[in-house]
Amino acid sequence: MPGFVGHTVANAAVLVGTTVVMRAQGWSWQDVMAVDAGIVIATFVLSPDLDLFNSKSMNGWGWLRFFWWPYSKLAKHRDRLHLPILGTAVRWLYVLTLLAILGLLFYLWFRRIGLGISFDFAGDAHDLIYNALYLVDVFIGAVLADTTHYVLDILSTKIKRLVPRRFRERYERYAQNHYDRDHRPPPGQTWIPLEGQR
Known part of the structure; x- marks a missing residue:
């Protein structure tokens, strides 16, 4: 399975290719940038590898990664939620649900302390409708990135x-030695591996 760098390089190629093709077909820069934003978001923020709690994508969330802990426990790696359209939709709905709950809590808190906030359009x-179509463009970009991720896997x-098999085992030993050498704790510190780490 390709690592974070492999997926990032492949999605960067998709981003460049999508930009060139869409501009050649006469799409507006706003549409192109919305699709490109979807590709970037799906590569770095809402990657299909969020089902691995110790992945590079998950580590990018910093201390907010605990929001993804339930998702990583419910979704098995390369399960149905790794599929491009279904997995993309579930991850986006998961984030939107968390943001809606957080927004509701802030709304209730602001109301309780006397701040009036209006959500009228x-x-x-x-x-x-015109502005919502940009969200469709962002989602299409995310599906393109997730499809590239899935095909690469x-x-x-x-x-x-x-x-x-003998060459695979030799490579795995080489990769493990490389990992162990490059991931040593600094002098004077001890390293306690997390669950799932070597």
């Missing part, structure tokens, strides 16, 4: 199975 329906697994 003063524009017409046409403006609302499948191809790397197929290629790995073509390599004879």
Whole structure:
């Protein structure tokens, strides 16, 4: 399976290719930037690898990664939630649900302390639909990035199975030694591995 760098490079190629193709077809810069934003968000923030609690994508969340702990326990790696459209939708709905709960809590708190906040939309329906279509563009970009991620995972697994076992074992030993050498604790500190880490 390709690592974080492999997925990032592949999604960067998709980002460049999508930008070139969309501009060649006459899409507006706003649409192109919305799709590109979806690709970037799906690569760095809402990666399909969020089902691995010790992944690079999860570590990027910092202390907020505890929000993803339930998701990582419910979703198995490369399960149905790793599929492009379904997994993308579930991850986005998960984040939107958390943000809605957080927004509701702030709204109730502001109301309790006497701050009046209004969520009224003063524009017409046409403006609302027009701006909502940019969210569709962002979601399409995220699906493109997740599809690239999924295809790369499948191809790397197929290629790995073509390599004879003795060469795979030799590479795995090399990779483990490289990992152990580059991930030593600083002098004077002890390292306690987390669950799932070597």
